[in-house]
Amino acid sequence: MKRKFMCGLVFVGLFVWMVSGSGKWGLAGAAFFNEQLGKVFAQSNQTEPPVVKREFDRVLTLQERQPIYMKEVKFIKVGELEAGQPVVIVDEDEDYYExxxxxxxxxxxxxxxxxxxxxxxxxTEQERFGAVKTARKTMVHEENDLNSPTFMQLEEGYRYSVVREEGNWYIITLGERxxxxxxxxxxxxxxVPVxxxxxxxxxxxxxxTASTVSIEAFEEQIGYLAEQQFTTLSPQQLYDYxxxxxxxPAKAVLITFDDGLxxxxxxxxxILKQYGFTATQHIITSRLLIAKDEQQFDADGPIQYLTAADxxxxxxxxxxxxxxxELHELTDTHIGIGMKLSTEAIFADLQTNITHLPGAVTLAYPYGQYNEAYTSAAKEAGLLLGFTIIEGYANQKDSNYEVRRFGMTDNRSFEQFAAYVDGTMMRR
Known part of the structure; x- marks a missing residue:
């Protein structure tokens, strides 16, 4: 009995020594018995290091520096991979490693x-952190040290997504590296300015000037975009970004029109066609049927809407x-009628809406008003973005269903417009 008692004291003492951190293991390396599960499990307060070495079956190492391309309508060079820098291959075809x-x-x-x-x-962890813009060819290093070897090079004039920041450094990944x-x-x-x-x-x-812009102001604005060599985006491109x-491109903009006027x-x-630009129209589909025949535009008359033929x-x-x-209407208290509906009712309306709009991937909330029912219905309908009328840039930190836009009317000066698209307008 005495021997058992002494063994017990030794066990308790050893346990306390381990937990207190005096022993080599400390708590971080201690193994415990879980009575409910009936098995030993390791308990650790140590997290996996942010960068670890892992083995991959197909790793490419170049003998000479090579261009890196993204594939849109054509191949576009977005950087260069240095020789001797191993990267993981995810796929390949006859001519290219992916x-x-x-x-x-x-x-x-x-x-x-x-x-x-x-x-x-x-x-080991990659976050949706944000993006950076390059004003010149930019070196990407192996380590967070300016004297470390160059891993790759980024092209001038683009926006690149980065996954983390550490002190004075942003982290980007290529081929898992x-x-x-x-x-x-x-x-x-x-x-991106929308x-x-x-x-x-x-x-x-x-x-x-309420929700109205003059032709003269619009033509000056679009002319500026052309002169400054902006690229107009599609909604899908904005979503992918x-x-x-x-x-x-650093100079990129999405042009949207609401209501289908x-x-x-x-x-x-x-004007857009003259400059080779594209734009997005958000359509209230119940109003496509208001005009029965070909319309002549009347600038002095009531508001007119596009037709299905248009x-x-x-x-x-x-x-x-x-x-x-049919949700682009206001109540007596100037609240959009959709704001009082359930997710199911909004979803049913959106199903009708997008039936007439094949390829639609975004929703502009009526009057810019939205709530959880609206965002849930948009997701359920398969729409990828929700546009508000809150002013600011479309960025990777905000929700995809709360995308900001800059409203353009004749109340805005040309200088304000230029500040919006040039990226110098402070976010409100």
């Missing part, structure tokens, strides 16, 4: 590298998106 730049597929031409099983350093960008070499991306237009008429015929799956056909369509004629410039079918 890698991952963040979440995006990119391509390196075959023929100047070796492929073998290898261990490489990888990040982390690369380090010094903050002094890039600027943090404020986000412009919102409604009605448009000649300045001499304007009776109000927000998800970190697309490298965008005939004035956009009369005035905006030819949507076909204008599709070379406009992409048509959701704006509800």
């Amino acid at each position: 890698l991952r730049l963040g979440k995006m597929n990119v391509y390196v031409r075959k023929g100047l590298g070796t492929v073998e099983q290898n261990k490489i350093w990888v990040l 982390p690369g380090y960008i010094h903050k002094s070499s890039v600027t943090l991306d404020e986000g 412009l919102l237009y409604h009605h448009m008429i000649p300045h001499e015929k304007m009776k109000t 927000l998800e970190g799956r697309l490298v965008l 005939l004035s956009s056909k009369e005035y905006a369509y030819p 949507l076909v004629k204008l599709k070379d410039v406009f992409q048509f998106e959701a704006h509800t079918d």
Whole structure:
């Protein structure tokens, strides 16, 4: 009995020594018996290091520096991979190896590298952090040290998604490898400007500036975008950028029109087409049937709407998106009627709406008003983005269903417009 008692004291003493941290293991390395599960499990307060070495079956190592391409309509060079830097291959075809730049597929031409099983350093956690803009060719280092070797190079004039920041460094990934960008070499991306237009008429015929822009102001604004070599985006491209799956030009903009007004056909369509730009129209589909015949635009008359036939004629410039079918109405208290509906009722309306809009991936909330029922219905309907009328840039930190826009009317000066698209307008 005495021997058992002494053994018990020794066990308790050993346990206390381990837990107190005096022993070599401490609590972090101690193993405990879980009576309920009936098994021993390891308990640890240590997390996995942020960068670890892991083995992959197909790792590419180049013998010479090679361009990295993203694939849109054509291949676009977005960087260069240095020789001797191993990266993981996810797929290949006859001519190219496919890698991952963040979440995006990119391509390196075959023929100047070796492929073998290898261990490489990888990040254990990748967050949706944001993006950076390059004003010049930018070095990405192996480590967070300016004297460390160059891993790859980024092209001038693009927005690249980064997954983390550490002190004076942003972290980007290529082929599962982390690369380090010094903050002094890039600027943090404020986000993409999304412009919102409604009605448009000649300045001499304007009776109000509410939701209305003059033709003269619009033409000056679009001319500026052309002069500054902006790229106009599709809604899908904006979504891919927000998800970190697309490298965008630094000078990129999404142009949107709400309500599907005939004035956009009369005035905006030819101006946009002249410059080779595209735009998005958010359509209230119940109003497509208001006009029974071909319409002549009347700048002095009541508001006129596009027809289903117009949507076909204008599709070379406009992409048509959701704006509800019958929910673009106000109550007596100036609240959108959809704000009092259930998710199911909004979803039913959106189903009708997008039936007439094949390819729609976004919703502009009526009057910019939305709540949880609206966002849930949009998700359920398969729509990827929800546009508000809250001013600011579309960025990777906000929800995809609370995308900000800049409303354009004749109350805005040209200087304000230029600040919006140039990315210098402070976020409200």
